[in-house]
Amino acid sequence: MTRRLVLGAAILGAVFLLDRALVQGMNPYIYRILVLCGLNVILAMSLNLVNGVTGQFSIGHAGFMAVGAYTSAAFTVYATPRLFGVEPGASAGAAAGPFLLAILIGGILAAVAGILVGLPSMRLRGDYLAIVTLGFGEIIRVAILNIDSVGGARGFAGVPQRANLGWVAAFCVITFFVIRNLIRSYHGRALLAIREDEIAAEALGVPTTRYKVAAFTISAFFAGVAGALFSHYTYLHTNSFTFMKSIEVIVMVVLGGMGSLTGSIVGATLLTALPEALRFASADRLIIYSALLIVLMITRPQGLMGHREFSLAPLARRLRGRAKGSAPGSAGP
Amino acid sequence: MKRIGTAVAGAAALALIPILLLSIGCAKRADEIVIGEYGSLTGTTATFGISTKNGIELYMDGMNAAGGIGGTKVRVIVEDDQSRPEEAATAVSKLIDQDGVIAVLGEVASSRSMAAAPACQNAGVPMISPSSTNPKVTEIGDHIFRVCYIDPFQGMVIAKFAKSTLGLNRAAILRDNKNDYSVGLANYFAEAYKALGGTIVADEAYAEGDQDFKAQLTVLRAKKPQFIMVPGYYTEVGLIARQARELGIVAPMLGGDGWVSDRLLEIAQDALNGSYFVNHYWENDTNPAIQKFVTEFRARYKATPDGLAALGYDAAGVLVNALKRLREEDPKAFNALKGPRGDAQTAARAKLRDLIASTKDFPGVTGRITLDAARNAVKPAVFLGIKNRQYEFVAAVEP
């Protein structure tokens, strides 16, 4: 346990140092794409917990992201100066504590929204969850458009840009470990059981509704965290949280493999970077995107990775001459 | 434990591959000036982005065909932002850091201009927005310009026109709650109109893309306004007018430059007779520049230009005008703009910025454009009335 904590702390420390080093000489465009990649990785991993691991179908992930984005931004703009005396123009060091708090508040409120949406729909068939989450995303956008203090349709101006690659990478790592440990725990097996056969799981005494709502809530929490980071990185406007955004995250999860966390990382990275590389075809980008989605579903519905996890461990073992005949990619749960 | 570490490392390594691919920049030809444009070519407001792009394209192609800037051609790299603010910022970052553009044109929506403007400001690349009306856009920094009216000006002009010229005291507002232009204009109009002593009897909302407005209009009808302020885009205004007449509402409608398009009357037919809106120019203006623009645009895109196309055309014009002056005043700096990034180019871009800021009486198709100290365009507003499906000139309001 302590070893893990030390490892975790070391990774976080390395990530912050990496950010300091990178921001110096790096092309800002590449830096920006890395940040967006990181945000999408958090979103994809968190959605994977619901869509991939638990086998439910949420298509309103952008809605939870919006909740986290707006609540944390509002906290930073309205509460932080009063509570901590940290003005929007404060230095990154002085603002780090309040910013962390803002991220957590964004995540928690998104989680609360997750419970509110999950409870009525989780008792029903999966399709209803899809439509309810879709509707939730729309309601959130309508609500935000009507709140003047967060700018409505004009967007929320004046949110200090406190997020950077270090913060995003740190939360990527945290999200990865939390969800991975959850999947490998006793509770994770219950979630997998629900995905494989809900009725059988129920019959074996798994409280399916409670587990589904819990998975949904955790997923919403991390979506809120991603939203909070997002809102402190770029100009905040509801157009960033449309249905299209939710679909994008779904495609990342599906492409990477339903239930495969490392698959989500790969999927999110590919689908953030590839559209940039394909900018010359930008007018047809969405046509290609949707056609790809259909073809993928017909030919390989389990995604590139399936349920498997991506791992270099077998390769590393072989290099060290200790190959024990383990097949590549056998690290799945 | 080790396995997780390698898993993460593996994923990260994989993640870097596409990014490395990206790092391969595009080649730059020696004797041309490269500028960037970003806009909503896809997504919910694609129609506005495409109009603007056509306007810019028309100007640049015409200018290049006529010999460019003293023989130097201008190349425009266009990037799509999918109607999303974070994509706008990424697109501009790509234009500046990857393509090395020396100036940027865009966006229509103020929210997307505000998302992208900091990148331009920080890199010292001048940006000219054709049609972002939120006053905050140019407040971002001294490299951000615009060639359109700002919301407070247009709101005030419409309020004055309604109150003083038409003598109407009871207004109803029907705003597009999803569109920042509409919300901004509605707010400033309401403020100015109330300050002039008018009453807002109703303030209802719709969302861009809506088809049916009769519910909102029925509410307005019961409040008996003397006119309805519709600060939206032509894409919805035509239908709103039709449905208002179907409900028996005879009050005239007033609107801003978002109305400017041929589609407006095509959809509204007779429903907008007796209404007024703000325009940048009058189509039947004898000004040869306007006639040339309208004729060439029609010939090339088989459509009449809307206000956004005209503003795109002028944004390109203002930029090229500043480049021309730079070439005359300081040929060395002008040549530095064609070269690679470096101190010489940075200095040249600063000069270019100063020259854009000093734009005075530029004869655009949307009026004579002068940029003020806040980098906003100062130009007269033209009120057009609609009679028997014809536009007629009513008044020009000097700023």
Added chain:
Amino acid sequence: MQELLQQLANGIAWGSIYALIALGYTMVYGILRLINFAHGDVYMVGAFTAYFSARALGAGGVDPSPAYALLVLVIAMAACAVLGVLIEFFAYRPVRRSSRLTALITAIGVSLLLENLGIRIFGADPKFFPQLVPPRNITLTEGVVVTNHQVTVVVVSMALMVGLTLFITRTRTGKAMRAVAFHRDAASLMGIPVNRIITITFAIGSALAAAAGVLVGLTNPKIEPLMGIMPGVKAFVAAVLGGIGSIPGAVIGGLTMGVSEYLVVGYVSSTFRDAIAFIILILVLLIKPTGLLGRNVAEKV
């Protein structure tokens, strides 16, 4: 009172559009247990087909007349029936045996594909739908005005619903449809050509969506490639509200949705017009998940 009646009259006309779209949803869901996300976009294609065919015919110098409008309607319905069959054959049939999730993602993919192809082919700018029938105002009572177009919408919707109900209950094909909806494998064992029945279902559902598209073009003559998204989603909510799989339910659900939108704008706030659909949906799921007229189907173990 006058205002309330006006809102109700318009709400019913608008709800009829939802009802027509909801019919297609409910039929497909009843048979395939698939939320056909592309249905709203078929509605858009229907409107555009009518737009282009009306212009093509109009070039021959035909005057606006009801017969002309009917011809355009039939062309659009036929074209969309073909489109629906193609979508089913190329996209949905290969994933029919896959998980529901896979099918749903495929449906979303088809929907996005139609929207973006629409932007590419038709252009993103809104088009003016030609006036096939000249508009005329009809005063119901003092201060309550509707147009002949709105009346047409209601009449055509009701006629199509009655026709569809008769088809489902009285004809052999209709009976086969109900059998497939009830239990696909058992129906197959009874010698019902399941594939052909599903094809017919898609053809009819898509034709109804096209009819809705033409009627919307007639009453609100502005069409654009993204016009199907919101009506599509709302019509699905209408189908759930009425009880998914039930034809009268879809119509009642559609009308309820239309009327409640109007009442929300009239008496609550116009800004919540788009939100009311989903509030209704969540309420239905909490109180009566089977919808107003839905049968209570126990989860099969």
